[in-house]
Structure formats: structure tokens, C-alpha cells
Amino acid sequence: MSGQPAHPVIDTHVILRDGEKILLSQRGGPYGHGDWHLPSGKLDQGEPLTHGAARELLEETGVTADPDDLRLVQVVHHRQNDVIDRIGFFFEATKWEGQPVNREPEKCLALLWFADHDLPDNLIPYPAAGLQGYLAKRDPGSNHGLLLEHCWA
Numbered sequence: 001m002s003g004q005p006a007h008p009v010i011d012t013h014v015i016l017r018d019g020e021k022i023l024l025s026q027r028g029g030p031y032g033h034g035d036w037h038l039p040s041g042k043l044d045q046g047e048p049l050t051h052g053a054a055r056e057l058l059e060e061t062g063v064t065a066d067p068d069d070l071r072l073v074q075v076v077h078h079r080q081n082d083v084i085d086r087i088g089f090f091f092e093a094t095k096w097e098g099q100p101v102n103r104e105p106e107k108c109l110a111l112l113w114f115a116d117h118d119l120p121d122n123l124i125p126y127p128a129a130g131l132q133g134y135l136a137k138r139d140p141g142s143n144h145g146l147l148l149e150h151c152w153a
Contacts (some may be wrong), residue, residue, distance in 0.1 A: 008077075008085040013040040013127055014058035015134055016063060017094045019121070021113040022131070023033075025060065025102075028109040031140065032124040038131065040088070053091045061111060062103050066097040074130040074140050090130035090140075100109075 015038060016023040024036040041056035043049065050067035057063050074090035100111050114120065116135060123131065133140075 004044060006085060008087045009080075010043040010049075011040055011086055011088040012043055012056055013038045013088055013090045013130055014053050014057045014065070014070070015090060015092045015131060016057065016061070016096065016100070017063075017092060017116075018113060020116050022116050022119070023061065023063075023100055023111060023113055024123075025111050026109040027107070027124070028105070029096045029107050034109070036120045037124050038090075038127045040127065041084045047134045049089050050091065052098060053089070055091075057093065058097075060104050060108065061098075061100040063096050063098045064095075065093045069093065069095040072140055074133040074138070076126065076133070078126045078129070080126075086126070088126065088130055090124050090127075092134065 023039065025039060027033055027035050027037055039057050039060045041052070041059070043052040048067065050070045053070050054067045056064045057065055070091040070093055071093045072089060076088040076090070078086040078088060080086055102108050102111050
């Protein structure tokens, strides 16, 4: 160990709900090609978490959500490789406007709604950890509002 402080990448993920359905995107890039993921992305420097989540949702799907309406539901610590850790903040969105469209066809093969009890088997493990914690109704907070689930896959 070098004794240097960790500088993880901070990601936001949005669990967009329409009743029992959840919107997933099918990856088109090299990471997880063909597998399913939630609308998500990296937080910009100085950006509040909920604003980053709402921005990524709009950029990827064209759906607008008020950052104040997003509810933190899970946090996942993901070891991407030996040098990169990621902290993913998962937000539930039940109030939103617009119809989802694939606004990033170079990164996304498809956007589809799935019943929350019938999700595809090929979810990328990192977002799957947050989504499964959310669906199992695990408490997202016990350590100053955050419970980190670890995902090393």
C-alpha cells in the first residue's frame, strides 16, 4: 500500500421507474458490449450528485427528472481493476417527463423497459449490485447516510 488517499471515480445511476417497469440500456461500447446497464455516468467536478444523475439521464435517454425528485436508494463500491475504484450512487426516479429515446447510439444498442421481477440475466455486475440491493429493499444508509455494498466482479 502506498499510503496515498483513494481517489475513486464517482458515478451516478438512475433507476427510472414506470410502475413495475425499469428502464435499462444495452451497452454498445467495448465495456460490457451487449449487456444491460442503468442510465448512468461520471459525476462532473463540483456537481451535486442529484444534478449529475439528472444530467446523465437526460443525456442518455432524453428524459427529464428534477434533481429534487431523485431519491438515493443504494451506494456501491466497485473495484474496476487494480488501480481504479468506483463509487456508484443509485437514485430512484418515479417522477419524470418525456419518452425515453436512445440519444447515444454510439454507446447504446437499445433502451428497453423490463418488469422489476423479470430483469435480463446479462446485467453488468456493478449496476446489478445496486439494482438488486434496491429491489431487495436494503437500507442504503447506516454509515453517515451510506452503506457501501462491494462489487469486485
